[in-house]
Amino acid sequence: MDSNNFLGNCGVGEREGRVASQLVARRHYRLIHGIGRSGDISAVQPKAAGSSLLNKLTNSLVLDIIRLAGVRTASSCFVVPMATGMSLTLCFLTLRHKRPQAKYILWPRIDQKSCFKSMITAGFEPVVIENTLEGDELRTDLKAVETQIQDLGADNILCVHSTTSCFAPRVPDRLEELAEICAKHDIPHVVNNAYGVQSSKCMHLIQQGARRGRIDAFVQSLDKNFMVPVGGAVIAGFSDSFVQEISKMYPGRASASPSLDVLITLLSLGTKGYQQLLKERKEMFYYLSSELKKLAEAYNERLMETPHNPISLAMSLRKLDEQSGTAVTQLGSMLFTRQVSGARVVPLSSLQTLSGYTFKGFMSHTNSYHCAYLNAASAIGMSQQDADVFLKRLDKCLKTLAKGKNDDKNTPIANEEIVSETEKCSTKAAEGNAKY
Numbered sequence: 001m002d003s004n005n006f007l008g009n010c011g012v013g014e015r016e017g018r019v020a021s022q023l024v025a026r027r028h029y030r031l032i033h034g035i036g037r038s039g040d041i042s043a044v045q046p047k048a049a050g051s052s053l054l055n056k057l058t059n060s061l062v063l064d065i066i067r068l069a070g071v072r073t074a075s076s077c078f079v080v081p082m083a084t085g086m087s088l089t090l091c092f093l094t095l096r097h098k099r100p101q102a103k104y105i106l107w108p109r110i111d112q113k114s115c116f117k118s119m120i121t122a123g124f125e126p127v128v129i130e131n132t133l134e135g136d137e138l139r140t141d142l143k144a145v146e147t148q149i150q151d152l153g154a155d156n157i158l159c160v161h162s163t164t165s166c167f168a169p170r171v172p173d174r175l176e177e178l179a180e181i182c183a184k185h186d187i188p189h190v191v192n193n194a195y196g197v198q199s200s201k202c203m204h205l206i207q208q209g210a211r212r213g214r215i216d217a218f219v220q221s222l223d224k225n226f227m228v229p230v231g232g233a234v235i236a237g238f239s240d241s242f243v244q245e246i247s248k249m250y251p252g253r254a255s256a257s258p259s260l261d262v263l264i265t266l267l268s269l270g271t272k273g274y275q276q277l278l279k280e281r282k283e284m285f286y287y288l289s290s291e292l293k294k295l296a297e298a299y300n301e302r303l304m305e306t307p308h309n310p311i312s313l314a315m316s317l318r319k320l321d322e323q324s325g326t327a328v329t330q331l332g333s334m335l336f337t338r339q340v341s342g343a344r345v346v347p348l349s350s351l352q353t354l355s356g357y358t359f360k361g362f363m364s365h366t367n368s369y370h371c372a373y374l375n376a377a378s379a380i381g382m383s384q385q386d387a388d389v390f391l392k393r394l395d396k397c398l399k400t401l402a403k404g405k406n407d408d409k410n411t412p413i414a415n416e417e418i419v420s421e422t423e424k425c426s427t428k429a430a431e432g433n434a435k436y
Helices: 022-027 049-069 084-098 113-121 142-152 175-185 200-212 222-226 240-249 257-298 318-323 327-337 384-402 412-435
Strands: 076-080 104-108 125-129 132-134 137-139 157-163 189-192 217-221 233-237 312-316 344-346 351-354 357-360 373-377
Touching: 049 076, 049 200, 049 233, 049 257, 076 240, 076 257, 084 113, 084 157, 084 189, 084 217, 084 233, 084 240, 104 113, 104 142, 113 125, 113 157, 113 351, 125 142, 142 157, 142 175, 157 175, 175 189, 175 200, 189 200, 217 222, 217 240, 222 257, 233 240, 257 312, 257 384, 318 327, 318 384, 327 344, 327 384
Parallel strands: 104 125, 104 157, 157 189, 189 217
Antiparallel strands: 076 233, 132 137, 217 233, 312 373, 344 373, 351 357
């Protein structure tokens, strides 16, 4: 249905879907024209009736999944061929036309670079709201939000930029209370829901926030929630007109690849298949939590109590930190060498400067947390084998460091373990490739 595939097509324009490489053409199923028109990414492109149809179908299926996952009153969404950070920037730029005098964005602190840079890139000044410590959890300081609104003036604030999915010990923001504050002061509210679709708790918070107060848009990643390649996000909201405004703000046409990837995935899984993945993820969270707690206690550490975080876990590394000033970062290096990806080791008092803003204790979401720690998450698609291998390798690393052999490069035992683990992984990969 795309004009570049018509047998009698005679293209005399500058953009006619011509592709030099047949490999590239096959990779894109010959859907070369992409989606949208120069003035609206959601508009139907006459040259690309097939791609436009697939795009609209994808948006409908994704909206169905969002409702199924817990945000039942979401009215509209669209897949955008940018990852979460740039998609948030698009939301902020759209709000600029509604609030031209506003220059500030209130941002409860979360130590993740892209969401911070999304505000800078859009040309706004982030106002960092430091979190409050409640037990082990870092939670939203609602009083500080109210104070900043009074000090800066509601008309000078573009929006509140909150977060659901995050690394423990930070937990999802108090969305319901923030939504009520935004409604009271007539301030827009944008939610970074990066990998929150896979969590019923995160989606419930968005639904309740929209019910009790104001949420203008929420943004989620395609790769983190739907297990597709990086490169796309979903912008959703509760007002058809506002979501359409955001889509019209996107300049030019766009690649159809992210839409096609998620369409193929959702049609392959079906509703039951995706629901099963959500169910398995939740079960794996409780399994990983239980097993990591046992492992922590074996080394006189503890699993942080973060009941409000439904995806990420944190295990203290207090004893390891007391043993040596470099032992914590050494653990991170050892895990990475042993092909454990995704685990984050967070030392105390690290500094990071982003666009002129200096953050103390970066990665811990606060200036001074009470101990160093290790992060692990149970995300969609994780298997029990993944959890068991991670726990086994973490156990080996902690044992090595407990013996004082924390120089991974010069320790014979450590080198033997690296070789052994690498050989096992290489064998497993080879077997998997052969089977495929």
